[in-house]
Amino acid sequence: MTAASDSAKLASSAQEAHIEVRDLTMAYGARVIQRELNFKVNRGDIFVIMGGSGCGKSTLLKHMLGLISPAQGDILYAGRSFTQADAATRDAMRQSWGVTYQSGALISSMSLGENVSLPLQLYTNYSRAEIADVVSYKLSLVGLGGYESYYPSEVSGGMLKRAALSRAIALDPEVLFFDEPSAGLDPISSRMLDELIVELKESIGSTVVMVTHELASIFDIATNSVYLDANSKTMIGYGDPKYLRDHSEQAIVRQFLTRGINATKGDSVP
Numbered sequence: 001m002t003a004a005s006d007s008a009k010l011a012s013s014a015q016e017a018h019i020e021v022r023d024l025t026m027a028y029g030a031r032v033i034q035r036e037l038n039f040k041v042n043r044g045d046i047f048v049i050m051g052g053s054g055c056g057k058s059t060l061l062k063h064m065l066g067l068i069s070p071a072q073g074d075i076l077y078a079g080r081s082f083t084q085a086d087a088a089t090r091d092a093m094r095q096s097w098g099v100t101y102q103s104g105a106l107i108s109s110m111s112l113g114e115n116v117s118l119p120l121q122l123y124t125n126y127s128r129a130e131i132a133d134v135v136s137y138k139l140s141l142v143g144l145g146g147y148e149s150y151y152p153s154e155v156s157g158g159m160l161k162r163a164a165l166s167r168a169i170a171l172d173p174e175v176l177f178f179d180e181p182s183a184g185l186d187p188i189s190s191r192m193l194d195e196l197i198v199e200l201k202e203s204i205g206s207t208v209v210m211v212t213h214e215l216a217s218i219f220d221i222a223t224n225s226v227y228l229d230a231n232s233k234t235m236i237g238y239g240d241p242k243y244l245r246d247h248s249e250q251a252i253v254r255q256f257l258t259r260g261i262n263a264t265k266g267d268s269v270p
Helices: 057-064 087-094 112-123 129-142 157-167 187-204 215-221 241-247 251-258
Strands: 019-027 030-042 046-051 072-077 098-099 176-177 207-211 223-227 234-238
Touching: 019 057, 019 129, 019 207, 030 112, 030 207, 030 223, 030 234, 046 057, 046 187, 057 157, 057 176, 057 207, 072 112, 098 157, 112 129, 129 157, 157 187, 176 187, 187 207, 187 215, 215 241, 223 251, 234 251, 241 251
Parallel strands: 046 207, 046 223, 098 176, 176 207
Antiparallel strands: 019 030, 019 072, 223 234
C-alpha cells in the first residue's frame, strides 16, 4: 500500500464524495508547495487538513475556496468542476459555502447582527423583518442570543469566533470551511467551539473542511483527514486520523499525531 493511501481502505466506495481534489499541484511561480494531491471529502465529513508548519495547509484551503488557481489539477464539488467553471458558475457554487477565518474577519464598524445579516442581504430576497428573525436565530444557535447590537470590540475572542460562525451559517451552507478555528482560544473555549461545530454540522447537514494542528480537535471531531508533508511536497497520509495515528506507514505522520498526546489544546506544531 502506498504512503498516500495508507488508510484508503477506510474510505468506503459506497460513500458519496462531496468534494474531490484531483492531481492538484499548488505553486507560487516556480516554487512548488504541494504536488499530485488526490483525495475525497465525503458528504457529512468533518475533514481535517493537517501537517507541520509551512506544508501548505492554508494554501490548500485557499485553492479549495478558489482564492488561488492551481498550477495543475482540478477540484470538484458534487461532481462539478469548480476549477474549470466560468465566473458565474463559481459565484453560484460559493453561495452554498460558509467560511470562517482565524481572526473571525468580522467588520469592526458593524454590530454582530449587522455582520450576520450581510449574506442575507446580498443573496436573499428576505424582508428586513425576515432578516432580523434569521439573524436572531443564527446568533442564538451559537449562544449569542441578545447580542445583536454588540460590536466586535465589545465581546471576547471566543464570542467573536462564535459570531463569525453565525455569519458563516446564515445561508445554511452545504460546506463549512474553517482556518484554525481554535487559534487564540483557551482549552475550555476551544472544546466548546468543537462541540458547537459538530452540533451545527448535524443540524444543518453540512460537510466541514478544517485546517488545524490541534490534536484535541483532530481526535474529538474529525472523521477524515489528509496529511501534507513539507519535505516531499505531497500528501503522505489520508483517512481517519485515529487510524493514521495507530497504523500509518509513515513515521512522521505517527509522530505528528502522537506528539504531546496527553497535552491539552494549545500545543504548537514541532
